[in-house]
Amino acid sequence: MTNVWAVALKELRQIRRDRRTLLILLFIPGFFLFLYGYALNFDIRHVPLAVQDRDQSPESRALAASFVQSTYFDLVAAVTTDAEAVALMDRDDIRALLVVPEDFSRRLKRGEAAEVQVILNGDNANTATTVMGYVNAILADASVRLGPTSSQALVGAAPRIWYNPELRSTLFLVPGLIAYIATITAVVSTALSIVREKELGTMEQVRMAPISTTAFVLGKTLPYLILSQASAMIVIVAAMLLFGLPMRGDWFSLSVVVALFLVGALGTGLLVSTMSDTQQIALQTALLIAFLPTFMLSGFIFPIASMPAPLQYITAIVPARYFLIALRGVVLKGLDLGALWQPLLALVAFAVAVLGLSAVRLARR
Amino acid sequence: MSFDVRRGEVFGFLGSNGAGKSTTIRMLCGLLTPSSGRAEVDGLDVGNDPEGVKRRIGYMSQRFSLYELLTVDQNIRFYAGLYGLSGDRLERRRAFALEIGGLVGRETELARTLSGGWRQRLALGCALLHEPPILFLDEPTGGVDPVSRREFWRLIDDLSRAGTTVLVTTHYLDEAERCDRVAIMHAGRLAALGTTAELKSAFDARPILEVRSPDPVSLMAWLDTQPSVEKTSLFGTAVHAVMRNAAATPAGLRQAIEADGRQVTSVVPVMPSLEDVFLDVVDRLDRVPA
Numbered sequence: 212m213t214n215v216w217a218v219a220l221k222e223l224r225q226i227r228r229d230r231r232t233l234l235i236l237l238f239i240p241g242f243f244l245f246l247y248g249y250a251l252n253f254d255i256r257h258v259p260l261a262v263q264d265r266d267q268s269p270e271s272r273a274l275a276a277s278f279v280q281s282t283y284f285d286l287v288a289a290v291t292t293d294a295e296a297v298a299l300m301d302r303d304d305i306r307a308l309l310v311v312p313e314d315f316s317r318r319l320k321r322g323e324a325a326e327v328q329v330i331l332n333g334d335n336a337n338t339a340t341t342v343m344g345y346v347n348a349i350l351a352d353a354s355v356r357l358g359p360t361s362s363q364a365l366v367g368a369a370p371r372i373w374y375n376p377e378l379r380s381t382l383f384l385v386p387g388l389i390a391y392i393a394t395i396t397a398v399v400s401t402a403l404s405i406v407r408e409k410e411l412g413t414m415e416q417v418r419m420a421p422i423s424t425t426a427f428v429l430g431k432t433l434p435y436l437i438l439s440q441a442s443a444m445i446v447i448v449a450a451m452l453l454f455g456l457p458m459r460g461d462w463f464s465l466s467v468v469v470a471l472f473l474v475g476a477l478g479t480g481l482l483v484s485t486m487s488d489t490q491q492i493a494l495q496t497a498l499l500i501a502f503l504p505t506f507m508l509s510g511f512i513f514p515i516a517s518m519p520a521p522l523q524y525i526t527a528i529v530p531a532r533y534f535l536i537a538l539r540g541v542v543l544k545g546l547d548l549g550a551l552w553q554p555l556l557a558l559v560a561f562a563v564a565v566l567g568l569s570a571v572r573l574a575r576r
Numbered sequence: 577m578s579f580d581v582r583r584g585e586v587f588g589f590l591g592s593n594g595a596g597k598s599t600t601i602r603m604l605c606g607l608l609t610p611s612s613g614r615a616e617v618d619g620l621d622v623g624n625d626p627e628g629v630k631r632r633i634g635y636m637s638q639r640f641s642l643y644e645l646l647t648v649d650q651n652i653r654f655y656a657g658l659y660g661l662s663g664d665r666l667e668r669r670r671a672f673a674l675e676i677g678g679l680v681g682r683e684t685e686l687a688r689t690l691s692g693g694w695r696q697r698l699a700l701g702c703a704l705l706h707e708p709p710i711l712f713l714d715e716p717t718g719g720v721d722p723v724s725r726r727e728f729w730r731l732i733d734d735l736s737r738a739g740t741t742v743l744v745t746t747h748y749l750d751e752a753e754r755c756d757r758v759a760i761m762h763a764g765r766l767a768a769l770g771t772t773a774e775l776k777s778a779f780d781a782r783p784i785l786e787v788r789s790p791d792p793v794s795l796m797a798w799l800d801t802q803p804s805v806e807k808t809s810l811f812g813t814a815v816h817a818v819m820r821n822a823a824a825t826p827a828g829l830r831q832a833i834e835a836d837g838r839q840v841t842s843v844v845p846v847m848p849s850l851e852d853v854f855l856d857v858v859d860r861l862d863r864v865p866a
Binding site: 213214216217218220221224225228229411412413415416417418419420421422 | 639641
């Protein structure tokens, strides 16, 4: 046990003087959060909108106003003819057109269904789908305010979105970002620190000493576990301050979820180090087996449900997938550890598997 | 190969790169598992008790494995920690390592800033922290200037006198000359073993004549065709000819060369050097198929 401490102390002293590692552990996470947090935003705001108001009633103006007030739309033109509207759409001056028919207010007063027409530019299907979602939400909201009493309401679905009612993509993306950042810091810093010892020859020197591989690896990874845990928690707090990520669960559950993921990530770093003799190769290997799956196959950006079946099976062994479920569960849903036993079990299984594999590979040398 | 090393002796492994010196040392340290055979270090079987062996040996390689981002003192304390040193013993051995390294007063310098000779001596100090009875040195003088090399070998002599057994690999012949006994390794095999005097006795009945000539290369080719000459090798601009007959004389060889109409500057008898021994042994091993 004393030699575990000797290794850990040495590692901490080294990290303190090693600018590159400090950069990876402390600066990069914040930088990435900032960069990706603002750049990776699927919300669309300020969609240029034209209104063709044939009704010219207080109700029609209220409807148009509710589009603008949502901040999703900017009113750029009021048109009277179809030709004008088409010209604006063709020139890309507007991406949405609201057409209010002549009998809009009359029908509302009679308690009939009053339809309006919304025309969207569909050249970017993703954007159009998102904008359509906003339109539906605004119309649903407006029909409650403008319409007659509820007894006369039409039968229809009234969808409510839980956990993220405004469907802000940030809330969905930030947990993925945290997984991505934690993967980089934990996997890379561990892999590099061990491979650096191989390059320097200190690894061989240590192997000549009466210290077991387990004690050495433990002493080397413990400082990184503590540092990456701190780094991950800082990123989470920063995400709450910068992007309004809620914290609906408790901090203990959050820490456990993060720690379990990090142990697996450190194990991956260890495994990478057993496969690489130089820091360059270690970095490339880490990119291939840790970053890419975390980015592409975790559900961070691309929904797993919409992947082809073979890819979906592959995602089953990507730890970030389970980390995301658990992390979103704690922060967005306020779940406790008991409710998250399945993803947590998967994280434990992954950690045991990579650590076991690394141990086998280390022992073989 | 099979050999014994006596307590307190300086035992050298001499051989060219790839001859198997480092591999042998690594097997003796328990770092590599041999495909067959067994070894005992300080009475312990390496295969059965590698951890016990590790406690009894010090190891230093030509890479002077220090942590560059740690200070001199932190390096010493780290290696001391690996061997579980603490308290009085730690302080005593720390002082010893600083002394060996000649680094008293420079404890807070980063290892990165030390030059080759200092790094080498600090690495040696770290390898000796746990007072090992046996010290393995794998090409300990690689990349070190001649003055530091001389200084380093003085330290090795001191250690040996104090009772430490030293096994050292080298490809420097002058270093091998300083060992009590030398094992010459070639192509993974133990080619010869003995004190330098014993090794040189192979030339007792085969005098070596050093021939100088304006054209040593063609002279060497001609000497090789002579029945009285066993073999030749080039030493700088001189040719060393190993004679078959114990009674061969410089004058005799000179006559023979001049009789063939060749120019010769001088022919003198020379004492066999370890280099002659090394070339002779390697040559013989290459001729006999394994």
